[in-house]
Amino acid sequence: MEDITIGEFEFALINEFFTELERQGPGSPEETIRALSFISNLSSKAKIADLGCGTGAQTMVLAQNTEATITALDLYAGSIDRLNITAEKLGLQNRIKGIVGSMDNLPFQNDEFDLIWSEGAIANIGFEKGLNHWKKFLKKDGYVVITYESWFTDERPAEIEKWWVAAVPEIGTIAHNISIMQKTGYIPVSTFTLPECCWIDNYFIPQKARQEEFLKKHAGDKTVEDMIVFMRREAALYSKYKQYYGYVFYIGKKL
Numbered sequence: 243m244e245d246i247t248i249g250e251f252e253f254a255l256i257n258e259f260f261t262e263l264e265r266q267g268p269g270s271p272e273e274t275i276r277a278l279s280f281i282s283n284l285s286s287k288a289k290i291a292d293l294g295c296g297t298g299a300q301t302m303v304l305a306q307n308t309e310a311t312i313t314a315l316d317l318y319a320g321s322i323d324r325l326n327i328t329a330e331k332l333g334l335q336n337r338i339k340g341i342v343g344s345m346d347n348l349p350f351q352n353d354e355f356d357l358i359w360s361e362g363a364i365a366n367i368g369f370e371k372g373l374n375h376w377k378k379f380l381k382k383d384g385y386v387v388i389t390y391e392s393w394f395t396d397e398r399p400a401e402i403e404k405w406w407v408a409a410v411p412e413i414g415t416i417a418h419n420i421s422i423m424q425k426t427g428y429i430p431v432s433t434f435t436l437p438e439c440c441w442i443d444n445y446f447i448p449q450k451a452r453q454e455e456f457l458k459k460h461a462g463d464k465t466v467e468d469m470i471v472f473m474r475r476e477a478a479l480y481s482k483y484k485q486y487y488g489y490v491f492y493i494g495k496k497l
């Protein structure tokens with residue numbers, strides 16, 4: 243404990259909270275399958291990397307809807323343990339391997355993957371930085387599929403602008419993000435927004451009971467109390483300002 247910094251402690255705490263939930267970010271199996279429908283040529287020899295996979299909600303969907311082999315990577319070991327247990331329970335352990343690692347220093351070979359997938363995670367290292375770093379691990383004509391926080395309008399109220407710029411400093415409009423995709427060496431193939439149910443039913447509602455449980459477990463812990471206040475504000479802001487922002491799927495093909 244002694245050499246843990248506040249930042250690391252918070253990362254562990256956030257992950258302790260979320261690993262009990264099915265998803266760690268907005269999304270749904272239906273939208274993962276919709277994004278997958280844009281990808282061609284995935285044979286049983288195909289290799290997929292799922293970066294910032296969390297406990298693997300989307301990893302299982304990818305495995306169940308392709309014949310590919312998947313390497314799922316996350317910085318948090320507790321999530322990877324859970325992912326590997328789930329893969330085993332579903333009989334997918336021969337095609338899914340969860341590993342601990344960082345998205346900005348991938349332990350892969352050049353030209354190794356047909357597809358790099360990442361839902362709700364690239365903001366941790368930056369959209370442009372991630373796209374640049376990941377490209378060399380894709381085969382020629384390989385695909386990248388990412389969900390990323392994006393503005394839906396060119397202007398928005400100051401309250402929500404401030405919140406998101408603090409959380410994701412480089413947050414931009416869909417047009418801006420497509421231009422970054424192009425600049426970093428991908429042909430933009432498609433974009434679509436995640437529907438509200440991905441946020442409300444699959445992300446905010448499941449958090450409610452977990453928040454109560456977590457407050458009880460960590461009674462008197464100010465950091466935990468602050469974290470729950472932050473999460474509740476995130477949900478309230480979404481209800482108020484959801485016409486201005488959301489997660490967007492970006493699908494690109496390596497040039």
Ligand code: SAM
Pocket residue numbers: 257264265266267268269293294295296297298299300315316317318321343344345346360361362363366367
């Ligand atoms: N993809 C999952 C989902 O949609 O349910 C998880 C999304 S969660 C919002 C973001 C994930 O990114 C967390 O599991 C977190 O541990 C992981 N993460 C944060 N920084 C990372 C890094 N540098 N490398 C790999 N994973 C990272």
